Amino acid sequence: MNDAMSALDGHLSGLAAALVPYRRTAERLAGWGTQLAWTLATGGRLLAAGNGGSAAEAQHLTAELVGKLRDDREPYSAIALHAETSSLTAIGNDYGYDEVFARQVRAHGRENDILLLMSTSGTSTNLLRAVEAAREVGVRCWAFTGPAPNPLAEVCDDVLAVPSPDSQVVQELHLVSLHLLCEYVDEALPLVRQLPRTAAPRQRRVEFTGRLPGGADAPALAAAGSGPGINRHALNGHGANGHGANGHGGNGHGSSRRGCPS
């Protein structure tokens, strides 16, 4: 057997060995698809990031959502953070490479958004910092990683950990996973479009302690029934908005799940 053939056989046998355990862990993608469809259909956004080969995968995913997977549908908001080259280089230059995603999460992330991080090792510091930033702004975190346990898997809300010791195989199954995720999003969209739109699009959580522009304060509005579950910690800078109140306060962990059909 020549070298080319042994590389071929070695690679394919590594891929084949990972498929059965991958099949089990990938079952979670159907639920992720429903949650992501709900997020996107209610004005939320997907933020995605990775380094190197995983950056290309993250960018592939956002392209499927902003464009389309297969059939025509409305475009959805999805940003690959590493592809923001001027922001990436400026933040890297001014704050260090560990901050390149975290600062963008603080800038773009809103409640009801999802951050999907891709990493073969699960140890990249800039991704771990991005999770910390997501906690601050109430964005839910998912990760595609290599084998668990790993640090990124530990800190995210959910993880798809590809059970292969080969980072190339991990990346290849991440590509399968992002395609599946988009398939599940497209499947779920007709269903979630029928649900009441309870989320406020693009709303940043802001601590609010003073009076509203109209003169009333938040507890008075809540007592008057201005919005079910109104939460003064979830008010935006323009006054009360009952749609943005989730009743979870500032826990930063999955607080964007209000009404989500998970």
Ligand SMILES: O=C(CO)[C@@H](O)[C@H](O)[C@H](O)[C@H](O)COP(=O)(O)O
């Ligand atoms: O594509 C590959 C290896 O397959 C490389 O470019 C790889 O993505 C880079 O070394 C990354 O920096 C690895 O980061 P991570 O996957 O461990 O988070």
